[in-house]
Amino acid sequence: MAVRKNQADLTATEKRNFVDAVLELKRSGRYDEFISTHNAFIIGDTDDGERTGHRSPSFLPWHRRFLLQFERALQSITPSVTLPYWDWTVDRSPRSSLWADDFLGGDGRSGDGRVTSGPFAFSGGKWPMNVRVDGRTFLRRSLGTGVRELPTRAEVDRVLAMSVYDAAPWNSSSDSFRNHLEGWRGPNLHNRVHVWVGGQMTTGASPNDPVFWLHHCFIDKLWADWQALHPSSGYLPTGDTPDVIDLHDTMKPWNDVTPADLLDHSAFYTYA
């Protein structure tokens, strides 16, 4: 059984294996397919139309499936690799080891925001921005400038205490656990972390920054944590809801997997 670990607990070898597998996916072109898919759903998911990947109940199962697919792609290169998660309530500084040269590399430089250190720096030649929303071809970050502080543990706990998974109108205005975790309402959790990192992470092509996977792995863990706290609260909605994914509806782009299939993460991996 795969075990997903806190990135702060990875050994040097585990970090190297993760980074090397990511770079190999990039080299082969498979990495960019994930960026394109994410961006397509960002554009297509609307509050008053069809919505699957974002601003809707299936935000969590959609990303769970998306991460599983990415993790399996990494494992096709190095079988021992699993996704690490970034607990940004603890590792909340640009000086965190997350941003060290042996892992994701550092903050962007002043001026143009270019990341100049680590495996994903433009100068290394291994991390081109092939799927992008503007002309810049280098990875950018601007840690802590778009918003000053990452969410706190107290803010996370406040959201985890909400007992209803999701609620009508099943979009970015819902008063629910899912929407507060996604960040459109309440203390702004998931969305704020994208803004805190800055650079490509603020765009629809956010998986251009590999921290995307570590961020969403923590979001996925928080969903599992919420389930453990609220064993009698299930995924909603359960049926006949226009434009959104009900419990037993299949999700694009896979069309063969439903939220119900993904509710129990321990069928696929566990969190350390």
Add this chain to the structure above:
Amino acid sequence: MSRPTRRQVLHGSAAALAGAVLAAPVAFPGTAAARPVDGHRDSAGAGRTAGHEMPDPFDEIYEGRHIEGWPADDEGSHDGGRRGPGGGGEHRAGPAGPHEGMDFVVRIDNDDLHVMRNADGTWVSLVNHYETFGTPRALARAAVRELKGADLVPVVTG
């Protein structure tokens, strides 16, 4: 201009994004292919966001960039010809035009910036997708600051 404008790419997004297929065949939500007839919107294009005033058009130079925006429903109307080198005619390509699914058109130096209105009446763009703005003008100015002089490009793969 020989390179495609952003609006052309948005129009062709279903085809362009076919390269994004990870598993099974895909019909992307919100594209012309996936939703040829949008039955969820009222005639004002507002759907559940109805009740929020549609912002006024704007046209200004901000930090050296030409930003402009107008309600998508104005497309092809009397003053469409003022917009961009291609004129207004190409704004409507049929029942599902290049800005199908969009409430408001925003352009920076004549390149389209994909924008979306949230249920609460705020706005997000493809450049700043995880934070909301009160008006498309504020969104466009934020995008200019984020771009730092870079051009918007149609989403390029490969």
